[in-house]
Amino acid sequence: MSLATGVPLIETRGIFKSFGGIHALENVSVALAPGEVLGLLGHNGAGKSTLIKMLSGAYTADAGQILMNGQEVRLTSPRTAQNLGIETIYQNLALADNLDVAANIFLGRELLRGGVLDEDTMELESRKVLDRLKVNLPDLKKPVFNLSGGQRQCIAISRAIYFKAKVLIMDEPTAALGPQETAQVNELILSLRQEGVGIFLISHDLHDVFDLADRVTVMKNGKVVGSALTSQISQDEVLEMIIAGKLPRREVLTP
Amino acid sequence: MQSVKSTAAPPRRLLASLGLDARLVFMVAAIAGIWIVFHVLTGGIFLTARNLWNLSVQTASVGVMVSGMVLIIVMRNIDLSIGSILGFTGMFMAVVNTQLFSQNTWWAALLTLLLGLLLGVLVGVIQGTWIAVLGVPSFIVTLGGLLIFRGGAWLLTSGQTVAPLSESFQILGGGLNGSIGGLWSWFVGAAIMVAILWADVRVYQQRARRGLPNRSVALQALLTGASLLLVLAFVLVMNSYADPRSGLPRGMPVPVLLMLGVTAIMMWVVRATRFGRYVFAYGGNPEAARLAGINTRRLTIMVFGLMGLLAALAGAIQSARLNAGTNSTGTLAELSVIAAAVIGGTSLSGGTGSIPGAFLGAILMASLINGMLLLDLPSAWQNVVQGLVLMLAVTLDVLVQQRRAK
Incomplete structure (x- = not known):
């Protein structure tokens, strides 16, 4: 359940990615433990989508490493990511x-x-x-x-x-859903967590994220602002991080 | 089933409840209408064994190519070069057949054909690679191909017509010795009938066993019976056209058998293989297909390679039928083929298309051309009619798409 004990299920170290001179990701390091739900937060253009496309094999990084269970992996295509047990649920472009x-x-x-x-x-x-x-x-x-x-x-x-996903990446899984369906998907996320699946949850809805996630990582302008356990940080503090990139004064940040 | 009634018009719903595809039924009715009108206009020439036999041979070249075009259009592409590939490969085979393998043996003819098909695949793969890897729109690449391969057909012999071809090769065109005779036609017809019966019974039993909805036994028997009668009628018509020299029935022409074979294989490819599934997945949502780990570049290259293969097969049929390689063979064939595919329910917006529909579309286009020839319409008017039919078919498609979007 937490990173303090043992090796992360999946981890990025110092990822860089730019598109035609624009730095989409700069030195991004995130980590996810088995059975952990990590809320990935940030404005549009903060780099969330680029990061998850990197993790799902759709983009390759310019520099940096991705590790699964401590071993470096090369996610060169969506297929290699799938073969390693990384499944992605995209906002709206997933079905034919x-x-x-x-x-x-x-x-x-x-x-x-x-x-x-x-x-x-x-x-x-x-x-x-x-x-x-x-x-x-x-x-x-x-x-x-x-x-x-x-x-x-x-x-x-x-x-x-x-x-049998080991790592599940969900990009705004409930954005297009009604309240009842949202509740159903949220229930599902929690039951998958119990089975030991690690979940990246990208969402605009802070309430949802605080209900579901164990930890949040906030990104801004392609960089990680910081991470904190949802049990130890307030929604206002997270909002400050998203909008201003300003860290809370007290010591709540985790690696 | 009851809970998912669609909102379509009542006749469509009736057909759906009978388990029939509305478009296919509509097309069969349209073809029947065209046949009757031409029969009356030509004073009773159209619906004779001789003309229907000719019509079947005339359908073959479009019928062979149209299933490839369906896959191309389903993948949101277009291939304007097939008429030129047909001419180029046809000319190439004529040269090979007269210069390299001029012996009148079946293996010389076969080698000629194989070399021609290989060239067709190569040409298709080059165009497909250009489209998939360099990201140039298929419209432009194949428009270039249209000019390049038409020019290539001329350059192969500096514009000279190459004739005659070996008698063995002429078999591919359905000419003098190009039919399989009465007895073999009965064998082939019987084999097709057994296959239909076996497939229908098997599907019916399987669905029943798994508790899936089925047609009533009486209706299924009626439909299966109708398909069997259609095959029977086909054999009878083909066998009623006698060879003028010997008086013996000609039977099924070889190019028609090739067309039926290609159509059956392509139906199977679409229904039962990963390749066919991926073509439709890409057409429905290219991004989803890519994210599902499908190699979409390779898929595009393969589809254009397949199109090249089929265009070359049509090239062999046309040259063998003409008994000559000419640099103008297959001019404007791409338009008939695209029209046949679209009439048959292939949507230019991608993702939708059916091989049986396109096959019927090919029959429809060939019937129009055949009828206009019988009426002695000048070729200028034939082009006008073909152009109008193409526009009408696409207009219908656009209207259907607009209604679906609402």
């Missing part, structure tokens, strides 16, 4: 609208039988994992085009769960 539910859950990692898509098994496995999340979809052979935001988000989450 024209494909059905089962095809989306297994996208890129289809089950084969004799070299041919095994539609039956994929449909049955999808049903199982959706049942586990208590998601009720009548027909898994329908395109996801007509599904609600919450249902679509649940499909994205069940993808991560089916492939």
Whole structure:
């Protein structure tokens, strides 16, 4: 549950990334323990999205290291990240609208039988994992085009769960959802935490972050401002860090 | 099923409840309408065994290429170069067949074909790489290809027509010896019928076993029976057109068999392989496909390579049918193929398309051209009609997309 005991599940050390002269990330070091929910906070353009794209293999760093369980890893593509157990749930661009539910859950990692898509098994496995999340979809052979935001988000989450994520990165997982669906996703985050999954939670909603996260890391202008346990810092202090990049006067920051 | 009724128009709902694809039914009706109109206008020539046999051969070259075009358009690309690739590879095969493998043997013809197909793949892969790796829009790359390969077809022989080709190679075009005869046509027809029956029964049993919704037994029997009758009618028509020399039935032409084979394989590729799944995933949401770990560059290159292969196959068919390699073979073929794909339900906004629909689209386009030829319409008017049909098909697609967006 905490970084004080043992090796982090995943860790970045001194990551740099720039796009055409603009420094998107400068010397960014964050760490996540197994079974920990880390809230990643900051304004638009603070570097959160670039950092998670780095962790999910969509971008590669200009300099710096990424370590999993103390071992350096090279995340050269989304596939290598997935193979290491890093699953990402993106804000809104995760699903192919024209494909059905089962095809989306297994996208890129289809089950084969004799070299041919095994539609039956994929449909049955999808049903199982959706049942586990208590998601009720009548027909898994329908395109996801007509599904609600919450249902679509649940499909994205069940993808991560089916492939047994060790690290789960959630970019604004509840931004497009109603209150009931938000509660459902939040419940899910807590139950995954209990199973020992490490979760990066990117959110604008400070209340949600304080409800769910064990720790927060605040970023501003591509740099880490600081990190603190949610139990020891107030929302106002975190807000100060986000807006002004100003550290609290008392000693609450953790590494 | 009841709980997820769509909001579509009533006739569509009726068809859906019968488990039929509305667009396919609409297209079959449109083709039937065109056939009847032309039959009347031509004074009873259109619906004869001879003309339908000719129509089937005329459909082959567009029919072979259109399934590749479906995948291209589904991936939000376009290929304007296929007519020129057809001409270029056709000319190349004519040269190979007359200079390099001029023996009249089946293996010489086969080697000619294989070399031609290889060239088609190579050309497609180069264009695909240019598009995928350098990020140049496919419209521009293949517009360049249209000029380059048409020029290439001329440069191969400095514009001279190459003829005649070996009799073995001419088989590919469905000419004098290019049909499989009455008996073999019955065998092929019977094999197709057995395959349809087996597939329908198997799917029905599987769905029933897993508790998935099925059509009623009577309806399924009706639909399966209708497909079997269609195959039977096809064999009968093909066998009623006699060879003028021997008086024996010609049977199915080889290019038509090639088209049917390509269509069946492409249907399977789309339905049952990762490759087909990824093409549609990319069309639906390119970013999602990339983030799911799909190598989208390789996918684009493969699809253009496949298109090149099919264009070269069409090139072999056309040259063999003409019994000559000419530098103008296949001019404007890209427009018929794109029109056939779009009429068949392939959306230019990507992600949607169907191989059977495109196949029907190819029949529709070929029927229009065949009918206008029978009516002796000047080729200028034929171009006008084809252009209008293309615009109409795309307009329909745009309207459907707009309604969906609301």
